[in-house]
Amino acid sequence: MCFRLSLLVLLLLSGLNSAGAAPLPVPAQSRTVDSLRQLLAQPQPDTLRVTVLCQLSDQLWTQRTDSAAVYARKALALARSIGYRQGEGEALNRLGAALRESNLARSLELFQQSLRIAKATRDRALEAQNLRSIGIIYVYLRDKRQGLSYYFRALKIAEELRAERRIVLELSNIGLAYDLFDQLDSAKLFQERAFALARRLRTPTNYILYGLGNVARKEGKLDQAAAFYRESIAESKKVRHLRSLNFAYVGMATLYQQMGRLDSSIYYARLGCQAGQTNGFLRGVLNASTLLTKDFKVRGWPDSALKYQSMMLVMKDTLFGQEKVMRLQSLNYREQQRAQEAAASQAALKTRYRTYAFVAGLVGLLTLALLLGRHARQQQRAREALEESLGELKTAQEQLVQREKMAFLGELTAGIAHELQNPLNFVKNFAEVSTDLVDEITGEHRDPTRNSGLEQEILAGLKQNLQKISQHGQRATSIIKGMLEHSRTGTSHREATNLNALVEESLRLAYQGVRTKEKEFNAQLTTAFAPDLPLVSVAPQDLGRVLINLFTNAFHAVQQRQRQDGQPAYQPEVTVSTRAVAGGVEIHIRDNGTGMSEKVKAKIFQPFFTTKAVGEGTGLGLSLSHDIVTTGHGGSLLVESEVNAGTEFIVALPA
Amino acid sequence: MKILVVDDETDVRDLFQQRFRREIRSGEMSFSFAFSGEEAMTYLRAHHSEVLIILSDINMPGMSGLELLSHVKEEFEMPPTTMMMITAYGDDESYSKAMELGANDFLTKPVDFAVLKDKLLQLIP
Numbered sequence: 001m002c003f004r005l006s007l008l009v010l011l012l013l014s015g016l017n018s019a020g021a022a023p024l025p026v027p028a029q030s031r032t033v034d035s036l037r038q039l040l041a042q043p044q045p046d047t048l049r050v051t052v053l054c055q056l057s058d059q060l061w062t063q064r065t066d067s068a069a070v071y072a073r074k075a076l077a078l079a080r081s082i083g084y085r086q087g088e089g090e091a092l093n094r095l096g097a098a099l100r101e102s103n104l105a106r107s108l109e110l111f112q113q114s115l116r117i118a119k120a121t122r123d124r125a126l127e128a129q130n131l132r133s134i135g136i137i138y139v140y141l142r143d144k145r146q147g148l149s150y151y152f153r154a155l156k157i158a159e160e161l162r163a164e165r166r167i168v169l170e171l172s173n174i175g176l177a178y179d180l181f182d183q184l185d186s187a188k189l190f191q192e193r194a195f196a197l198a199r200r201l202r203t204p205t206n207y208i209l210y211g212l213g214n215v216a217r218k219e220g221k222l223d224q225a226a227a228f229y230r231e232s233i234a235e236s237k238k239v240r241h242l243r244s245l246n247f248a249y250v251g252m253a254t255l256y257q258q259m260g261r262l263d264s265s266i267y268y269a270r271l272g273c274q275a276g277q278t279n280g281f282l283r284g285v286l287n288a289s290t291l292l293t294k295d296f297k298v299r300g301w302p303d304s305a306l307k308y309q310s311m312m313l314v315m316k317d318t319l320f321g322q323e324k325v326m327r328l329q330s331l332n333y334r335e336q337q338r339a340q341e342a343a344a345s346q347a348a349l350k351t352r353y354r355t356y357a358f359v360a361g362l363v364g365l366l367t368l369a370l371l372l373g374r375h376a377r378q379q380q381r382a383r384e385a386l387e388e389s390l391g392e393l394k395t396a397q398e399q400l401v402q403r404e405k406m407a408f409l410g411e412l413t414a415g416i417a418h419e420l421q422n423p424l425n426f427v428k429n430f431a432e433v434s435t436d437l438v439d440e441i442t443g444e445h446r447d448p449t450r451n452s453g454l455e456q457e458i459l460a461g462l463k464q465n466l467q468k469i470s471q472h473g474q475r476a477t478s479i480i481k482g483m484l485e486h487s488r489t490g491t492s493h494r495e496a497t498n499l500n501a502l503v504e505e506s507l508r509l510a511y512q513g514v515r516t517k518e519k520e521f522n523a524q525l526t527t528a529f530a531p532d533l534p535l536v537s538v539a540p541q542d543l544g545r546v547l548i549n550l551f552t553n554a555f556h557a558v559q560q561r562q563r564q565d566g567q568p569a570y571q572p573e574v575t576v577s578t579r580a581v582a583g584g585v586e587i588h589i590r591d592n593g594t595g596m597s598e599k600v601k602a603k604i605f606q607p608f609f610t611t612k613a614v615g616e617g618t619g620l621g622l623s624l625s626h627d628i629v630t631t632g633h634g635g636s637l638l639v640e641s642e643v644n645a646g647t648e649f650i651v652a653l654p655a
Numbered sequence: 656m657k658i659l660v661v662d663d664e665t666d667v668r669d670l671f672q673q674r675f676r677r678e679i680r681s682g683e684m685s686f687s688f689a690f691s692g693e694e695a696m697t698y699l700r701a702h703h704s705e706v707l708i709i710l711s712d713i714n715m716p717g718m719s720g721l722e723l724l725s726h727v728k729e730e731f732e733m734p735p736t737t738m739m740m741i742t743a744y745g746d747d748e749s750y751s752k753a754m755e756l757g758a759n760d761f762l763t764k765p766v767d768f769a770v771l772k773d774k775l776l777q778l779i780p
Contacts, residue, residue: 425765426666433673461673468666520748 033059050079050087057094062241065280069098089117089126096133100140101282102318108137128157128166132173139177140283142630145606147177168198168208175211179218183602188215206235206244213251217258225255246275246284253291266295273308286315294583297655316634346379418512419479423472430465430472437462496535497543499653500578503529503587506544507576510551514559523558528577536585536653542632546625550589550649551576553621557593557647564594584635584654592646601641629653656778657702659687659735661695661711661723674768684775692718696726699735706735708778713742713749721749724756741766 036056044052053075061068072094079087096110111133118126135150151174158166175190191211198205213228229252236245249272256265269291276284289312296305350372437458507525515521551574558572575590596604605626629637635653660671668688678684687706689695692715699706709727713720720742727735741762742749750761760774 421765422664426664426670428765429670429674429768433670433676437673461676464669465673468669472666522748 046078046082047084047087050075050082050084050091053078054087054090054094057091057098061094061097062239062243063279065098065101069095072098085117086121086123086126089114089121089123092117093126093129093133100133100137101280104137104140104319108134111137124157124161125163125166128154128161128163128170131157132170135173135177139180142180142627144177144181148174151177164197164201165203168194168201168203171197172208172211176207176214179211179214181602181605182218184215184218187211191215204235204239204241206232206239206241207247209235210244210247210251213248213255217251217255222255222259226252229255242275242279243281243284246272246279246281246288248272249275250284250287250291253288253295257291257295262295262299266292266299269295273311282315282319286312286319289315294654298582346376349375413513416479416509418516419509420476423475423479426472427469427476430468434462434465434469437465494537494539497538497540498533499536499538499585499587500529500533502538502540502544503527503547503576503578506547507551507574510548510555513548514552514555518559521555521559523555523572523574526573526575528575530577530579530585533578533580533585534655536655538633538653539628542628546628546637546651547587547589549621549625550651554589554591554593554647554649557591557595559593561592561594561644581652584652586653587651588648589651590646590648595643595645595647596639596641597643601639604639605637656683656707656775657685657687657705658708658710658775659689659695659698659706661689661692661709661715661720662741663690663712663715665690675772678772691715692720692723692726695723696730699727699731703731708775709735710741713753721752721756724753724758728757 033056036052036059039052040049040056053071057068057071057075060071072091076088076091076095079085079091092110092114096107096114099110100107111130115127115130115134118124118130131150131154135147135154138147138150141147151170155167155170155174158170171190171194175187175194178184178187178190191208195205195208195212198208209228209232213225213232216222216228217225229248232248233245233252236242236248249268253265253267253269253272256262256268269288273285273288273292276282276288289308292308293305293312296302296308441455441458504527507527511523511525554574558574562570562572571592573592575588577588579586579588604622606623626637629635629651633653635651638650638652639647640650641647660667668686671686671688672679675684675686679686687698687702689698692711695709695711696718699709711720711723718726741764753761762771
């Protein structure tokens with residue numbers, strides 16, 4: 001069934017190919033911009049002007065984000081000056097979309113404002129629009145659950161309204177989100193639905209083709225992927241959509257990079273970079289410059305690599321610096337907004353009541369004042385309740401993160417307690433033998449025929465023992481220092497790190513952590529470290545935490561399998577290897593444990609997802625690890641798994 | 656009586672030499688040290704007939720104490736009389752495995768040297 005569907009898509013595409021090849025004299029989109037500008041020059045009722053300004057902003061968004069922002073601001077100012085609520089909501093959404101690159105937090109705030117207006121004015125289409133816009137922000141932040149939940153709410157409204165063009169966009173967005181989280185089956189399903197509907201409606205398929213290209217590329221169908229990207233490029237050019245053009249170019253460049261055809265990859269990535277820059281699409285520029293940096297590095301052109309690397313870093317700073325803050329403050333924002341809004345509506349209410357009161361006279365004034373007082377009290381109470389529940393939510397969230405940290409520390413301390421035992425035993429033993437030695441010189445065992453040779457020997461022994469005591473004390477100190485570093489909060493700085501040593505230390509700590517809890521547990525540990533591994537700039541505490549987490553999971557998986565099938569022939573084994581690859585290093589952690597089903601595998605990086613019994617795991621370990629590797633280090637955390645065969649995690653870090 | 660001590664912690668040598676200073680000086684006992692299972696096998700191949708007792712840690716990188724034990728039992732027709740396994744994990748599985756492989760005694764870390772000395776003295780002919 002699935003196969004037939006994709007065949008059908010291909011056939012449709014080849015039809016489109018010949019149509020796309022014919023040059024179009026005037027791009028349809030720019031005609032619209034021109035005609036909208038003309039419309040604006042003529043006298044209009046103000047409400048219509050707001051709509052035209054919003055439409056202009058829409059059209060320009062695909063070409064130049066800052067121009068889109070200008071028109072959105074004009075629309076917003078006009079709508080507010082004439083008290084046109086619906087128009088204000090529309091304009092807020094446009095402004096949010098235009099600011100999504102430069103100021104994510106402000107953008108979210110604008111969408112939420114617009115969403116509230118949409119609900120108040122019962123504008124269902126605008127509501128769906130904002131749900132989608134907010135969904136995009138959560139997908140940016142890699143919050144899959146929230147992102148998809150907004151997308152699906154938008155889709156539901158679109159279906160209720162039977163707004164088919166909107167349905168196409170929602171389906172395609174959902175497909176792209178699944179693609180981002182590497183759920184290829186779902187991504188394909190939604191893109192194919194979107195494509196079929198778009199063809200029927202004769203609406204643009206530029207984004208959908210890109211999404212289909214990505215799925216094909218990730219499935220290893222490279223020819224198919226190239227065809228899809230090519231179609232997407234052609235169509236994006238036709239409708240002058242610089243954002244989707246950037247996506248398609250970047251897709252094509254990734255494909256060529258995957259095939260090892262670096263010159264082609266560089267060619268397309270440069271085009272993608274240009275399209276993104278012209279549009280002001282920072283994320284697109286980041287994706288393109290990341291590819292270029294890698295391509296040039298492999299190609300051995302350090303100057304060009306450096307140029308794009310610095311561009312990449314600037315983009316990362318602008319985007320992720322802001323995202324980090326956002327993530328923490330998202331709750332704050334909502335709270336502040338609601339409080340502000342509540343205060344504003346209260347103020348508005350007061351003025352209105354006051355006007356009536358002047359007309360109605362003193363009696364009316366008194367009555368109203370009473371009413372007002374009650375109303376204010378009610379509002380106050382509602383606000384307090386809201387603040388309280390938000391506060392509770394925040395505390396709950398903090399507690400969960402704290403719990404995850406404690407669970408991690410628990411595992412860590414078990415390993416460290418064991419590490420400490422050896423040096424402490426040495427300290428104790430060397431101190432004891434020293435006491436014996438001193439006794440021999442001064443005490444009861446003293447040899448009556450003083451032997452100066454023996455005395456010298458004893459003194460030398462004493463000196464040596466004191467040195468040993470000091471050494472092992474130092475060893476214990478550094479173990480504890482290591483533990484404190486692991487538990488330390490706040491910003492962690494990066495330093496050039498020997499990954500082999502970090503991996504080995506983490507493996508040992510994790511193994512001892514598990515062994516201390518389960519004394520019977522034994523596993524074969526196999527290590528294969530690349531001897532020529534370059535130093536990599538990482539935050540060692542953060543990455544160590546990730547590694548310990550992955551190792552502990554591996555040990556649990558083999559332990560579980562051992563318990564389940566109970567075959568004496570089964571030998572639990574955890575293998576770790578490091579290797580240098582083009583553009584970075586990879587750490588592979590493999591176990592021959594229970595493995596995971598596709599269903600479980602798809603969810604493991606989601607926050608709060610856990611397969612452990614209630615109360616045993618917080619479900620944050622892998623999600624935090626994923627965060628540390630991707631957002632923190634610009635790398636990737638991949639997983640391959642097969643039920644009853646084992647699991648392999650791959651941590652890929654850029655050099 | 657020659658005793659081979661196998662442990663990956665190198666300071667074990669100084670510790671044993673001091674703990675058994677008197678026994679060593681009087682010639683009652685003599686100690687050799689190996690810092691891994693592999694090293695122990697090499698040493699045993701060269702000095703097989705001299706060594707009477709092997710004291711080995713279980714948890715070592717590379718060849719573990721249990722593996723060493725099985726290699727020793729396999730390779731030598733007359734293996735050293737006593738093999739004490741010393742481990743930080745006093746778990747039943749390691750214990751029964753060591754006994755199954757033919758270990759003669761089993762100690763848990765931290766080692767009580769008074770007990771160890773008693774056990775060794777009993778073995779002296």
